[in-house]
Structures are given as C-alpha cells and as structure tokens.
Amino acid sequence: MFKMIQSIKPKQNHLDEKMTINLGSFYTPKILVSKAYELLEKYIKNLKEYTFLDSSCGYGDFFTQDLDYIGADIDEMALNKVKNAKSICTNSLFEVHRSKFGIKDNQKIIIIGNPPYNDKTSIIRSEIKKELHSCDEKLRHRDLGISFLRSYELLNPDFVCVLHPLSYLIKEANFKALKDFKLHFRLIDDVVVSSEFFTPKSSTFFPIIIALYEKTKQGMDYEYIKKYTFKTLEQHTFSLSQFDSINHYICKYPNPKDTRKAVAYFHPLRDINALKRNKTFIQNPNKNAIKIFKENLKYYIYIHFFKKYAHLLPYYFGNMDIFIDNASFKSIEDELLAWFYQKKYNEEKIKTYFLHYFTNLKDKNA
Structure with a gap:
C-alpha cells in the first residue's frame, strides 16, 4: 500500500x-x-x-x-x-x-x-x-x-x-x-x-x-x-x-502500594503500538515500574515475546490492548518461564506459536 x-x-x-x-x-x-x-x-x-x-x-x-x-x-x-x-x-x-x-x-x-x-x-x-x-x-x-x-x-x-x-x-x-x-x-x-x-x-x-x-x-x-x-x-x-485482553491477567500501571514480594519489574503498558516503542522488563526498578509477582509472571513474559513479533500484526490492531488466547497460551507457558529463569528453552516453539496465532488472526478477519 x-x-x-x-x-x-x-x-x-x-x-x-x-x-x-x-x-x-x-x-x-x-x-x-x-x-x-x-x-x-x-x-x-x-x-x-x-x-x-x-x-x-x-x-x-x-x-x-x-x-x-x-x-x-x-x-x-x-x-x-x-x-x-x-x-x-x-x-x-x-x-x-x-x-x-x-x-x-x-x-x-x-x-x-x-x-x-x-x-x-x-x-x-x-x-x-x-x-x-x-x-x-x-x-x-x-x-x-x-x-x-x-x-x-x-x-x-x-x-x-x-x-x-x-x-x-x-x-x-x-x-x-x-x-x-x-x-x-x-x-x-x-x-x-x-x-x-x-x-x-x-x-x-x-x-x-x-x-x-x-x-x-x-x-x-x-x-x-x-x-x-x-x-x-x-x-x-x-x-x-473476539479478543481476550491481557488486562484480565496483569496490572498495566505502577502498583507501589502492593506489598507482595516482587520477582521482577515491568514498564507501564498502554496499547500494542506503545508496546512496540517501549521497554518490557526493567532491570533497575523506579517509582513508575510495575511490580510483577510469581503468580502473574508468565503473562508479562508473554508480553515480552508478543512485542518481539508484534510487527507482524496489521496496523488496525495498533491501538488495541495486548490480547491473548489464554487456553492455547498454556502450550508455551513452560518455555516462557524457562527463558525467564535462564534455563534451556525452545525458542522455535515460541516463535511458531506467535507466527501461527497472528497469521490466523489476519486470515480469520479477511
């Protein structure tokens, strides 16, 4: 075009x-x-x-x-x-x-x-x-x-x-x-x-x-x-x-009042286009960081990889919230956690998941 x-x-x-x-x-x-x-x-x-x-x-x-x-x-x-x-x-x-x-x-x-x-x-x-x-x-x-x-x-x-x-x-x-x-x-x-x-x-x-x-x-x-x-x-x-928002599973904005022990920190989230421009995990936490806890860690790792392949999505999804198929997501959950904990993981499996997911979205809406 x-x-x-x-x-x-x-x-x-x-x-x-x-x-x-x-x-x-x-x-x-x-x-x-x-x-x-x-x-x-x-x-x-x-x-x-x-x-x-x-x-x-x-x-x-x-x-x-x-x-x-x-x-x-x-x-x-x-x-x-x-x-x-x-x-x-x-x-x-x-x-x-x-x-x-x-x-x-x-x-x-x-x-x-x-x-x-x-x-x-x-x-x-x-x-x-x-x-x-x-x-x-x-x-x-x-x-x-x-x-x-x-x-x-x-x-x-x-x-x-x-x-x-x-x-x-x-x-x-x-x-x-x-x-x-x-x-x-x-x-x-x-x-x-x-x-x-x-x-x-x-x-x-x-x-x-x-x-x-x-x-x-x-x-x-x-x-x-x-x-x-x-x-x-x-x-x-x-x-x-037709989309399930990642917002149902994570916190998008800084949560300093949450006193639970954080296992990692994340950049504040907006929409898919903002994700393309911004960081994901933050090494040095600050007042604007999102605290991540063990129970929702896997979803933030999902967002990290979503960003990696988001360029494959058409422009008309750009202002939508990050979305997820929570049922199929379970097929790569262990690989994502292994990546985070620096263990051996199957990167090709993660890549194939997102390529298939995003391609199906475009084909389904044609």
Missing part, C-alpha cells in the same frame, strides 16, 4: 511542522473523501436536502460535489484556498452554536470532515505541542479531536461523517470522554484506514476510522462498540468482542 499512499499524499505548504502538528492540519486524500461520501450515499437518498458543515475544513478537501457547503477554520490562509463553499474564519470550539455558522434551527445538516487530532499529552513530538486557541469548557479535552466530536453534538446534526483515530471508540476511557456525543449519536457504518495516508514516513501506523454516525435517541454505550464489527479499507473485519 505504501506506494499508492505516497503518490496521493495530500500537500499543505503554508504551515511549518510546528503549526501543522498544533493545528492538526493534515489534509485529506481524495480516495478517503470518496469513501466518506460512499458511506453517506448508502443511507441518505438525496444529499441535496442537507447543508454540509466542515467546521475544520482546511483547504476544503470535502467540498467535491454540487451541494450546499459551509466551511469553517481558524486558519485564514487555508480558507483562502477553499472553493465551492461559504467560508467562515472562526475558532469552531469557542461559543459553539448553529448561528455562529449561519445555520438555522430547522435546517437539516450533515457534519463532514477530518477534524484535528492532536493529543497534547502524547510523548510523540511533545516538545513542539502547545494549546493555540480557546475552547468552551464543556468541550475541553487534551485531544482536539475529542473536543470537535463533543462540539458536533451542540450543533444537532442529522448525521456526522468524519475521520478520527479509532482509539476514540475502542479505548474505553476515550469513549467515555465523548460525553454527550455518544448519548445522542450511534456509529452505523465505517471504513478503517491507516495513518500511513497522512504520515507515510512514520515508524508506526495507527488506525483511523471514517465513521458515519446517525442522530438517535438510544445513542451508544461501550458494549455496543465492543460488539460492533469494524471494516477496513483492505476488506478485513474485526470486533473487540
């Missing part, structure tokens, strides 16, 4: 790297815009009945059809390039209401676009991240993308069709952070794509969802998301409910 993505990589040339990251300004390739309209056309007979709002429109990449478009952005220079839409230079996260965008209360609207996602607490390029503009208190979050999703609920659209990190849905803490948006909107269709479309030179790619939400009375809860079947651009499918 790399060559295809490289050839269609969108360009923006008026922002330097710092401003690009702080504004979350990565513009959207035509193939992804087309996918968003394909989702909309599956559920809406006549798009001309709606006004389309992109409240972080950048160059106006989504304004491709003969429709009623309104484009807003804080970046005035980007708005100068917008065509085929009424454009408004404004901070779309401040004093949010329909009249701000010239939309009447009885107007049928669809929100589209690729809002910024810039987690200001992330360690990735954190040295150049900062908060650039004001935000309504109700919308404030460390990640701009979640702030934008919260803002959509205030505008009361009929549908929302936007790109955002899949982690907003599959990580329970992020999902809860959506607040009123998840109470009034439900995910009804999707296409999951790789962040390689936007950052092809990155060492790690994460899943981005083109998500179609419909305004509903029932909204959605996390159980709905766990059972939902996600679909990728490459025609794979997956559901969180």
Whole structure:
C-alpha cells in the first residue's frame, strides 16, 4: 500500500511542522473523501436536502460535489484556498452554536470532515505541542479531536461523517470522554484506514476510522462498540468482542502500594503500538515500574515475546490492548518461564506459536 499512499499524499505548504502538528492540519486524500461520501450515499437518498458543515475544513478537501457547503477554520490562509463553499474564519470550539455558522434551527445538516487530532499529552513530538486557541469548557479535552466530536453534538446534526483515530471508540476511557456525543449519536457504518495516508514516513501506523454516525435517541454505550464489527479499507473485519485482553491477567500501571514480594519489574503498558516503542522488563526498578509477582509472571513474559513479533500484526490492531488466547497460551507457558529463569528453552516453539496465532488472526478477519 505504501506506494499508492505516497503518490496521493495530500500537500499543505503554508504551515511549518510546528503549526501543522498544533493545528492538526493534515489534509485529506481524495480516495478517503470518496469513501466518506460512499458511506453517506448508502443511507441518505438525496444529499441535496442537507447543508454540509466542515467546521475544520482546511483547504476544503470535502467540498467535491454540487451541494450546499459551509466551511469553517481558524486558519485564514487555508480558507483562502477553499472553493465551492461559504467560508467562515472562526475558532469552531469557542461559543459553539448553529448561528455562529449561519445555520438555522430547522435546517437539516450533515457534519463532514477530518477534524484535528492532536493529543497534547502524547510523548510523540511533545516538545513542539502547545494549546493555540480557546475552547468552551464543556468541550475541553487534551485531544482536539475529542473536543470537535463533543462540539458536533451542540450543533444537532442529522448525521456526522468524519475521520478520527479509532482509539476514540475502542479505548474505553476515550469513549467515555465523548460525553454527550455518544448519548445522542450511534456509529452505523465505517471504513478503517491507516495513518500511513497522512504520515507515510512514520515508524508506526495507527488506525483511523471514517465513521458515519446517525442522530438517535438510544445513542451508544461501550458494549455496543465492543460488539460492533469494524471494516477496513483492505476488506478485513474485526470486533473487540473476539479478543481476550491481557488486562484480565496483569496490572498495566505502577502498583507501589502492593506489598507482595516482587520477582521482577515491568514498564507501564498502554496499547500494542506503545508496546512496540517501549521497554518490557526493567532491570533497575523506579517509582513508575510495575511490580510483577510469581503468580502473574508468565503473562508479562508473554508480553515480552508478543512485542518481539508484534510487527507482524496489521496496523488496525495498533491501538488495541495486548490480547491473548489464554487456553492455547498454556502450550508455551513452560518455555516462557524457562527463558525467564535462564534455563534451556525452545525458542522455535515460541516463535511458531506467535507466527501461527497472528497469521490466523489476519486470515480469520479477511
């Protein structure tokens, strides 16, 4: 896929790297815009009945059809390039209401676009991240993308069709952070794509969802998301409910108050992509280390080897928790413990286990 993505990589040339990251300004390739309209056309007979709002429109990449478009952005220079839409230079996260965008209360609207996602607490390029503009208190979050999703609920659209990190849905803490948006909107269709479309030179790619939400009375809860079947651009499918999380067997975060005798120490855990970047076992314990005890040692060794072969997993698993098949895991349990205690062990057996496990996952979800 790399060559295809490289050839269609969108360009923006008026922002330097710092401003690009702080504004979350990565513009959207035509193939992804087309996918968003394909989702909309599956559920809406006549798009001309709606006004389309992109409240972080950048160059106006989504304004491709003969429709009623309104484009807003804080970046005035980007708005100068917008065509085929009424454009408004404004901070779309401040004093949010329909009249701000010239939309009447009885107007049928669809929100589209690729809002910024810039987690200001992330360690990735954190040295150049900062908060650039004001935000309504109700919308404030460390990640701009979640702030934008919260803002959509205030505008009361009929549908929302936007790109955002899949982690907003599959990580329970992020999902809860959506607040009123998840109470009034439900995910009804999707296409999951790789962040390689936007950052092809990155060492790690994460899943981005083109998500179609419909305004509903029932909204959605996390159980709905766990059972939902996600679909990728490459025609794979997956559901969180098909995986057993390693979190059921270990502690992910520092546990200094646990007074049991530790047999080893481990780096704090997040998701699979973070595991690829971080250490596993720690030789010199510190206040941020996880204490490991004899009864759960085998699971941390499993994580250590999971990391070794995690590069074999497709990008769309990147923001998931580390997973395990606890029943089949027993077949390599003794080998893992032998490795830890520096005894003779069968490394080929461990390798074969993970190759088989990961290959079956990809084949099963094809």
